[in-house]
Amino acid sequence: MRNVVEVNNIQKVYGKKGDSLSRALNGISFDIADGEFVGIMGPSGSGKTTLLNVISTLDRATDGIVEVAGKNITKMNATQLADFRAKTLGFIFQDFNLLENLSVYENIALPLSLQGQSAKQIRAKVLKVAKTLDIEAIIEKYPSQVSGGQKQRAAAARALVHEPAIILADEPTGALDSKNAKSMLEAMQELNEKQDVSILMVTHDAYSASYCKRILFIRDGQLFTEIHRTDSRQQFYKQILDILAELGASQDME
Numbered sequence: 001m002r003n004v005v006e007v008n009n010i011q012k013v014y015g016k017k018g019d020s021l022s023r024a025l026n027g028i029s030f031d032i033a034d035g036e037f038v039g040i041m042g043p044s045g046s047g048k049t050t051l052l053n054v055i056s057t058l059d060r061a062t063d064g065i066v067e068v069a070g071k072n073i074t075k076m077n078a079t080q081l082a083d084f085r086a087k088t089l090g091f092i093f094q095d096f097n098l099l100e101n102l103s104v105y106e107n108i109a110l111p112l113s114l115q116g117q118s119a120k121q122i123r124a125k126v127l128k129v130a131k132t133l134d135i136e137a138i139i140e141k142y143p144s145q146v147s148g149g150q151k152q153r154a155a156a157a158r159a160l161v162h163e164p165a166i167i168l169a170d171e172p173t174g175a176l177d178s179k180n181a182k183s184m185l186e187a188m189q190e191l192n193e194k195q196d197v198s199i200l201m202v203t204h205d206a207y208s209a210s211y212c213k214r215i216l217f218i219r220d221g222q223l224f225t226e227i228h229r230t231d232s233r234q235q236f237y238k239q240i241l242d243i244l245a246e247l248g249a250s251q252d253m254e
């Protein structure tokens with residue numbers, strides 16, 4: 001199976017020469033096969049966000065090679081990166097990032113409008129993805145008029161509408177209550193299982209992580225271990241908690 005992401009010996013050092021340097025990533029390598037649902041976990045400050053930002057082209061690695069959808073992103077210039085991001089990647093952030101003065105429909109349509117697709121093409125694609133995420137009924141509303149869970153599913157629809165090679169999610173359930181978090185995770189699971197969408201998700205939450213099929217644990221900017229889901233989600237959840245305890249990153253009661 002083709003790899004959608006290949007990360008090769010990535011280093012990321014923050015700070016200029018002479019200042020105190022902070023080594024956020026210290027030689028991380030892994031692949032993500034097409035159609036995988038992979039989680040990244042690890043203690044606070046271990047490098048999770050840095051790693052996601054490097055893969056999502058929002059930040060540059062100091063050393064190493066990252067390939068996404070067969071393209072070496074570490075070699076691209078700013079214009080190429082912007083174009084690559086718009087076509088190949090889908091983002092879901094913790095705080096939704098919907099534009100308040102656009103309707104849900106217009107928000108979802110945005111990546112296609114930016115590509116200059118026709119209104120007719122756009123309509124068909126937006127309605128299809130809205131159906132998948134069960135937000136057809138609220139599509140003409142504005143973000144301020146819908147619930148947190150609906151907002152996050154609208155953000156997921158926007159991340160998906162241009163059929164990206166991979167969805168990159170940073171704490172996608174972080175701002176949701178447990179009921180909405182569950183429906184968001186179920187929607188992501190369905191996208192992954194029924195539509196073969198590849199997903200990479202950073203989360204500090206073991207419950208959210210239990211929806212992944214594979215989890216990479218990082219510590220001090222290095223790969224600590226990885227686990228695959230072979231059993232039930234409940235079993236996987238327990239296994240995740242054990243590793244977090246070993247990592248000294250036990251779940252605080254939130």
Ligand SMILES: Nc1ncnc2c1ncn2[C@@H]1O[C@H](COP(=O)(O)OP(=O)(O)OP(=O)(O)O)[C@@H](O)[C@H]1O
Nearest residue numbers: 014015022023024043044045046047048049050051
């Ligand atoms: N812009 C920056 N400048 C300097 N150091 C940074 C910068 N961003 C992150 N770091 C450092 O790099 C390391 C990794 O940070 P990162 O944000 O990737 O951690 P994280 O695993 O996402 O943590 P959290 O769970 O708290 O979100 C930390 O030591 C952090 O202080």
Ligand SMILES: [Mg+2]
Nearest residue numbers: 045048049050
């Ligand atoms: Mg982080």
